[in-house]
Amino acid sequence: MIDPNLFKTGGSAEQSPISGLVYGPLLNDQDSIEWLGDKLLTAPYKALPKAPILYIKPYNTHVGHGAIVYLPSGVAELEVGSTLGLVFGERASQVSEERALEAVAGYTVVIDLSAPHQSLFRPPIKEKCFDRACPIGPRLVNKAELPDPDSVIITTFINDEVQHQRNLANLVRPIPRLIADVTEFLTLYPGDVLMVGVPVNMPFARAGDRVGVEISGIGRLECLIDSTS
Amino acid sequence: MRTARVKYNGIIQTAIVEEGSLRLADGQLLAEENVEWLPPLEPRTVFALGLNYADHARELEFKAPESPLIFLKGRNTFVGHRGQTPRPNGVAFMHYACELTVVIGREGKHIRPEQAYDYVAGYTIANDYAIRDYLENYYRPNLRVKSRDNTTPLGPWLVDVADIPNPLNLYLRTYVNGKLTQEGNTRDMIFDISYLIAYLSEFMTLAPGDIILTGTPEGLVDVQPGDEVVCEIEGIGRLINTIVKE
Numbered sequence: 001m002i003d004p005n006l007f008k009t010g011g012s013a014e015q016s017p018i019s020g021l022v023y024g025p026l027l028n029d030q031d032s033i034e035w036l037g038d039k040l041l042t043a044p045y046k047a048l049p050k051a052p053i054l055y056i057k058p059y060n061t062h063v064g065h066g067a068i069v070y071l072p073s074g075v076a077e078l079e080v081g082s083t084l085g086l087v088f089g090e091r092a093s094q095v096s097e098e099r100a101l102e103a104v105a106g107y108t109v110v111i112d113l114s115a116p117h118q119s120l121f122r123p124p125i126k127e128k129c130f131d132r133a134c135p136i137g138p139r140l141v142n143k144a145e146l147p148d149p150d151s152v153i154i155t156t157f158i159n160d161e162v163q164h165q166r167n168l169a170n171l172v173r174p175i176p177r178l179i180a181d182v183t184e185f186l187t188l189y190p191g192d193v194l195m196v197g198v199p200v201n202m203p204f205a206r207a208g209d210r211v212g213v214e215i216s217g218i219g220r221l222e223c224l225i226d227s228t229s
Numbered sequence: 230m231r232t233a234r235v236k237y238n239g240i241i242q243t244a245i246v247e248e249g250s251l252r253l254a255d256g257q258l259l260a261e262e263n264v265e266w267l268p269p270l271e272p273r274t275v276f277a278l279g280l281n282y283a284d285h286a287r288e289l290e291f292k293a294p295e296s297p298l299i300f301l302k303g304r305n306t307f308v309g310h311r312g313q314t315p316r317p318n319g320v321a322f323m324h325y326a327c328e329l330t331v332v333i334g335r336e337g338k339h340i341r342p343e344q345a346y347d348y349v350a351g352y353t354i355a356n357d358y359a360i361r362d363y364l365e366n367y368y369r370p371n372l373r374v375k376s377r378d379n380t381t382p383l384g385p386w387l388v389d390v391a392d393i394p395n396p397l398n399l400y401l402r403t404y405v406n407g408k409l410t411q412e413g414n415t416r417d418m419i420f421d422i423s424y425l426i427a428y429l430s431e432f433m434t435l436a437p438g439d440i441i442l443t444g445t446p447e448g449l450v451d452v453q454p455g456d457e458v459v460c461e462i463e464g465i466g467r468l469i470n471t472i473v474k475e
Contacts, residue, residue: 054372058274130432187305
């Protein structure tokens with residue numbers, strides 16, 4: 001059991017910097033679709049996803065930079081879902097692809113933590129919605145500071161060692177298309193965050209691990225994984 | 230006590246329900262047709278149950294689940310009593326779903342089933358419409374089916390927990406254009422209110438404003454633009470909604 005005072009950070013670990021809800025798309029990158037391959041064409045899936053398949057990280061999951069995240073009961077490791085978060089500053093409803101970025105105020109780092117699970121058939125509520133399963137931060141960057149959000153590099157560190165790195169070159173729905181297809185049926189409000197997506201095969205973190213996700217132009221969001229007392 | 234949220238003269242306010250009329254804070258008594266109804270609260274986290282009535286699971290040809298099938302809804306989907314819900318063009322099957330909705334009133338985690346009702350503020354009605362054409366086999370049912378703009382009527386008002394001593398023996402009915410099309414009783418819930426509060430709070434902290442839509446019994450019928458859909462729950466009231474073209 002790690003003494004929480006050993007993990008010193010700036011900013012507020014308990015308070016996420018955003019006020020709204022966090023949404024994310026499943027399988028929004030071509031590498032993941034290819035890696036899963038024929039599995040997606042057989043039962044229970046029987047076809048590739050057509051429309052954006054979204055999930056929600058509810059309010060109890062939101063924490064800020066430097067948080068301690070406790071493993072849920074019976075879970076030994078968490079999948080680290082490193083992703084870019086689009087922070088909305090305006091209401092966005094049925095926006096066109098051409099105007100999609102107008103509603104975005106800026107960007108942040110989101111770590112979508114999940115208890116390990118194989119099936120994508122049912123909404124993974126227990127796996128993705130436990131307390132503190134969504135660190136957000138370390139800061140919000142204005143849109144003007146990051147004019148090419150699709151050119152960022154996302155690096156995942158565990159205990160300061162690089163475990164994963166990706167770019168956003170092969171999204172199924174690039175950012176403007178993602179915003180247009182989501183807001184076609186689901187209005188996003190100021191303060192809401194839309195994650196760009198998490199690929200399969202992300203690294204796992206265990207009790208005692210310090211997790212860092214760095215996005216070029218934004219910074220590094222960190223959290224500490226601990227077992228429940 | 231029954232409380233509603235309404236907009237009158239441009240002002241959003243809470244009203245107390247007195248025999249079907251609304252008493253505003255300034256003392257005015259208004260008929261329900263003379264205000265704009267909002268959802269009785271702005272929900273925080275929204276949990277909804279699929280396949281939580283044994284007869285309904287049979288209707289959709291599934292085996293009743295061993296653990297609850299839960300999905301979440303976003304902030305965008307709620308519309309108040311006497312509101313309108315769009316039916317997308319070109320879909321084959323859009324149906325209603327009358328659901329007893331539990332409103333959490335107290336923060337808690339690791340809530341034991343026998344304590345569950347200590348955390349309940351009250352009840353309201355939800356109409357958990359679904360566009361079955363948009364179902365896919367990923368995170369099913371997904372948000373495109375169940376969290377569409379203005380597609381979850383909520384209301385008409387919030388009834389205090391103390392006013393419904395037995396929420397597990399209430400009739401639920403849906404009427405389309407005055408014709409009864411769905412009928413059931415909350416005693417047929419597979420996973421009941423205590424179970425759900427204990428189950429969710431085991432891994433999540435529940436907080437005031439969280440709501441749980443507890444599922445719907447059999448009797449799902451397609452609805453078309455112009456249809457008036459009324460979801461009625463014994464002890465709570467009648468939630469009215471009209472389907473419009475998208």
